[in-house]
Amino acid sequence: xxxxxxxxxxxxxxxxxxxxxxxxxxxxxxxxxxxxxxxxxxxxxxxxxxxxxxxxxxxxxxxxxxxxxxxxxxxxxxxxxxxxxxxxxxxxxxxxxxxxxxxxxxxxxxxxxxxxxxxxxxxxxxxxxxxxxxxxxxxxxxxxxxxxxxxxxxxxxxxxxxxxxxxxxxxxxxxxxxxxxxxxxxxxxxxxxxxxxxxxxxxxxxxxxxxxxxxxxxxxxxxxxxxxxxxxxxxxxxxxxxxxxxxxxxxxxxxxxxxxxxxxxxxxxxxxxxxxxxxxxxxxxxxxxxxxxxxxxxxxxxxxxxxxxxxxxxxxxxxxxxxxxxxxxxxxxxxxxxxxxxxxxxxxxxxxxxxxxxxxxxxxxxxxxxxxxxxxxxxxxxxxxxxxxxxxxxxxxxxxxxxxxxxxxxxxxxxxxxxxxxxxxxxxxxxxxxxxxxxxxxxxxxxxxxxxxxxxxxxxxxxxxxxxxxxxxxxxxxxxxxxxxxxxxxxxxxxxxxxxxxxxxxxxxxxxxxxxxxxxxxxxxxxxxxxxxxxxxxxxxxxxxxxxxxxxx
Amino acid sequence: xxxxxxxxxxxxxxxxxxxxxxxxxxxxxxxxxxxxxxxxxxxxxxxxxxxxxxxxxxxxxxxxxxxxxxxxxxxxxxxxxxxxxxxxxxxxxxxxxxxxxxxxxxxxxxxxxxxxxxxxxxxxxxxxxxxxxxxxxxxxxxxxxxxxxxxxxxxxxxxxxxxxxxxxxxxxxxxxxxxxxxxxxxxxxxxxxxxxxxxxxxxxxxxxxxxxxxxxxxxxxxxxxxxxxxxxxxxxxxxxxxxxxxxxxxxxxxxxxxxxxxxxxxxxxxxxxxxxxxxxxxxxxxxxxxxxxxxxxx
Numbered sequence: 001x002x003x004x005x006x007x008x009x010x011x012x013x014x015x016x017x018x019x020x021x022x023x024x025x026x027x028x029x030x031x032x033x034x035x036x037x038x039x040x041x042x043x044x045x046x047x048x049x050x051x052x053x054x055x056x057x058x059x060x061x062x063x064x065x066x067x068x069x070x071x072x073x074x075x076x077x078x079x080x081x082x083x084x085x086x087x088x089x090x091x092x093x094x095x096x097x098x099x100x101x102x103x104x105x106x107x108x109x110x111x112x113x114x115x116x117x118x119x120x121x122x123x124x125x126x127x128x129x130x131x132x133x134x135x136x137x138x139x140x141x142x143x144x145x146x147x148x149x150x151x152x153x154x155x156x157x158x159x160x161x162x163x164x165x166x167x168x169x170x171x172x173x174x175x176x177x178x179x180x181x182x183x184x185x186x187x188x189x190x191x192x193x194x195x196x197x198x199x200x201x202x203x204x205x206x207x208x209x210x211x212x213x214x215x216x217x218x219x220x221x222x223x224x225x226x227x228x229x230x231x232x233x234x235x236x237x238x239x240x241x242x243x244x245x246x247x248x249x250x251x252x253x254x255x256x257x258x259x260x261x262x263x264x265x266x267x268x269x270x271x272x273x274x275x276x277x278x279x280x281x282x283x284x285x286x287x288x289x290x291x292x293x294x295x296x297x298x299x300x301x302x303x304x305x306x307x308x309x310x311x312x313x314x315x316x317x318x319x320x321x322x323x324x325x326x327x328x329x330x331x332x333x334x335x336x337x338x339x340x341x342x343x344x345x346x347x348x349x350x351x352x353x354x355x356x357x358x359x360x361x362x363x364x365x366x367x368x369x370x371x372x373x374x375x376x377x378x379x380x381x382x383x384x385x386x387x388x389x390x391x392x393x394x395x396x397x398x399x400x401x402x403x404x405x406x407x408x409x410x411x412x413x414x415x416x417x418x419x420x421x422x423x424x425x426x427x428x429x430x431x432x433x434x435x436x437x438x439x440x441x442x443x444x445x446x447x448x449x450x451x452x453x454x455x456x457x458x459x460x461x462x463x464x465x466x467x468x469x470x471x472x473x474x475x476x477x478x479x480x481x482x483x484x485x486x487x488x489x490x491x492x493x494x495x496x497x498x499x500x501x502x503x504x505x506x507x508x509x510x511x512x513x514x515x516x517x518x519x520x521x522x523x524x525x526x527x528x529x530x531x532x533x534x535x536x537x538x539x540x541x542x543x544x545x546x547x548x549x550x551x552x553x
Numbered sequence: 554x555x556x557x558x559x560x561x562x563x564x565x566x567x568x569x570x571x572x573x574x575x576x577x578x579x580x581x582x583x584x585x586x587x588x589x590x591x592x593x594x595x596x597x598x599x600x601x602x603x604x605x606x607x608x609x610x611x612x613x614x615x616x617x618x619x620x621x622x623x624x625x626x627x628x629x630x631x632x633x634x635x636x637x638x639x640x641x642x643x644x645x646x647x648x649x650x651x652x653x654x655x656x657x658x659x660x661x662x663x664x665x666x667x668x669x670x671x672x673x674x675x676x677x678x679x680x681x682x683x684x685x686x687x688x689x690x691x692x693x694x695x696x697x698x699x700x701x702x703x704x705x706x707x708x709x710x711x712x713x714x715x716x717x718x719x720x721x722x723x724x725x726x727x728x729x730x731x732x733x734x735x736x737x738x739x740x741x742x743x744x745x746x747x748x749x750x751x752x753x754x755x756x757x758x759x760x761x762x763x764x765x766x767x768x769x770x771x772x773x774x775x776x777x778x779x780x781x782x783x784x785x786x787x788x789x790x791x792x793x794x795x796x797x798x799x800x801x802x803x804x805x806x807x808x809x810x811x812x813x814x815x816x817x818x819x820x821x822x823x824x825x826x827x828x829x830x831x832x833x834x835x836x837x838x839x840x841x842x843x844x845x846x847x848x849x850x851x
Contacts, residue, residue: 037794
């Protein structure tokens with residue numbers, strides 16, 4: 001049959017010129033197309049036959065088949081589709097490994113680029129910073145920083161907070177490899193737009209412990225909660241949620257130490273239990289102030305580590321292949337936590353300002369609302385006079401103690417049959433509650449030294465995403481900080497909470513590139529009686545170079 | 554009832570002091586139903602868990618807690634391999650804290666590592682899409698390669714369970730023979746198949762086996778959906794030819810339908826894997842369905 005077709009094609013080819021004389025242009029085009037199609041079909045067939053022939057020849061030539069390793073380590077320039085049909089003569093051993101292009105590179109390397117265009121309608125364009133500085137009990141600094149307030153600032157480095165306009169958040173370099181039969185290791189290095197380099201994670205992880213045990217050591221993101229161990233480019237939204245941002249800081253619980261975890265076998269559901277001992281070099285939770293501040297406010301030096309401990313448990317019932325639900329409970333304890341509170345007293349010269357105290361004093365404890373005679377002594381260094389006969393005094397209080405953090409998380413994911421994530425649905429929510437048990441170590445009011453302050457703040461976020469088209473995903477998030485704002489046993493502050501609604505649309509052009517637009521309406525408490533309500537808009541790009549990323553749960 | 558008879562047999566064997574003819578009930582995890590079918594054929598008494606259904610894309614799956622649970626207790630994981638499951642299997646295996654099933658160990662079996670691959674090498678530039686220079690991983694649609702994989706799998710199972718080794722080998726041989734018996738029929742049916750347009754190069758092993766021309770792919774490069782221009786170009790190239798368009802259920806049906814309308818070709822939606830519960834025969838029926846779909850467009 002193949003043979004009869006070839007002469008047919010030749011005839012057709014010969015007939016074409018004759019036909020041109022008779023046919024109009026349309027017919028010619030049609031004939032040409034047909035001919036072209038036929039030619040293509042024959043070429044395909046002939047190539048196919050040639051290849052089968054050469055394969056057969058090769059198979060006949062090579063009496064002994066080449067070793068498997070040779071077949072796998074062909075150079076990149078090897079021709080496509082060398083379909084060498086060899087009977088497998090591998091003995092009982094077989095190939096234990098994984099066929100991977102990555103075996104040529106050790107370690108596996110990837111770079112993720114994360115940049116955005118940001119715009120908000122606050123007066124100073126500092127909305128992206130404000131969401132991370134929402135007012136809560138114990139956070140003395142609000143809108144306006146002053147020199148003393150900065151001692152309480154986070155570790156002394158800035159976190160590439162978005163400004164109005166173009167921002168390059170970070171280029172994340174990651175290296176990972178199996179070190180030997182005993183360890184895996186990975187390093188993640190982030191370089192922000194200003195060139196600041198930061199080690200996000202660098203850890204080893206055991207791979208051969210028995211009984212479902214694993215030990216991880218180095219600098220890593222804690223497995224506290226659900227969102228904590230995700231890198232920024234893995235988030236469903238451009239920015240971090242309010243509870244994490246304000247109770248743990250931009251990096252979350254990222255610290256140096258050891259983790260032990262256990263995945264029990266033979267349970268009818270998935271479970272993972274673990275704990276961590278960490279050094280305690282934290283920005284917010286379990287933070288210690290600078291050496292100078294420790295001296296100035298009589299807080300004592302930073303204890304030797306480890307100062308921070310966590311415990312977590314996750315369970316996931318069996319819901320079939322396409323649904324997944326995971327519930328987690330987490331706890332963290334910081335053995336040492338230090339804060340410096342600064343607050344201002346407004347003092348009328350007439351000494352009739354008792355009511356105003358409660359408004360202006362951020363920590364209006366009963367005891368603080370007295371002793372104005374003493375306060376005047378500080379006027380020289382701390383106070384300044386208002387034109388209308390009101391004096392404002394800045395008081396700073398040093399507090400030290402410990403802190404606890406509880407977290408509950410719930411994540412549900414549905415993997416739909418649609419193309420490229422169409423119909424996929426996720427729901428994710430977490431509740432965090434932070435309690436700081438502190439003692440006053442220094443104060444403008446000496447009689448308060450030694451008294452205790454218990455500060456409680458909590459927060460919640462809930463977010464959902466839905467794949468409304470292949471490669472397109474929409475997300476909605478509500479997050480709130482300060483459902484509870486308690487200072488010392490049972491006394492609730494009435495200043496309320498900060499919250500935010502966020503909506504985003506993510507377009508995954510391919511596995512390796514992602515564009516996202518995000519809008520948020522923010523209602524952020526910047527001081528006890530001051531709110532900033534603003535709109536914030538992001539357009540973000542994420543580019544993934546190198547190794548295929550992992551689709552972790 | 555079946556279980557009772559097995560129990561009875563075991564009881565008999567032990568009371569009679571005969572070495573139990575029963576093989577160990579190994580815990581085996583297969584990533585997809587094709588691999589599951591092989592396991593059922595070679596080791597019918599293994600406790601098998603299949604991680605993904607035939608209607609899901611093995612390349613885009615996400616690691617789930619239930620997968621980690623299954624892998625935690627597994628003696629053997631049977632994957633298609635060659636980076637097909639790269640997004641989720643390494644993540645899930647690592648989290649499962651089960652050293653026995655990590656690559657390089659006896660408990661890790663990859664079909665693609667047992668047979669020669671197509672599409673090996675080539676550019677590693679992602680301008681050409683989601684490329685995997687290690688080779689095209691979709692070996693599970695070639696029945697001849699799958700027969701080879703079955704024999705390698707039998708050898709592996711024999712290493713894990715020496716008592717059952719001869720049984721595994723015999724089962725694999727039986728499967729290979731079943732494939733051999735079907736081959737002439739499949740070859741005959743596909744001898745004059747005009748050719749196939751796929752969405753993705755995921756059925757090339759089947760086409761290559763039976764010499765059916767691959768006339769084109771709907772996605773211009775792997776992992777990148779076609780634009781209108783790509784489709785028009787493809788339509789232009791294919792106009793006047795005969796063929797059939799085949800795509801998987803998780804691939805967007807829009808472009809294949811449009812192409813079919815423009816060319817007047819039939820479209821078939823076929824999964825890469827047989828149904829979840831398939832055994833060796835189920836797998837052969839699955840290949841039958843593919844052969845039917847490709848041959849029908851005469």
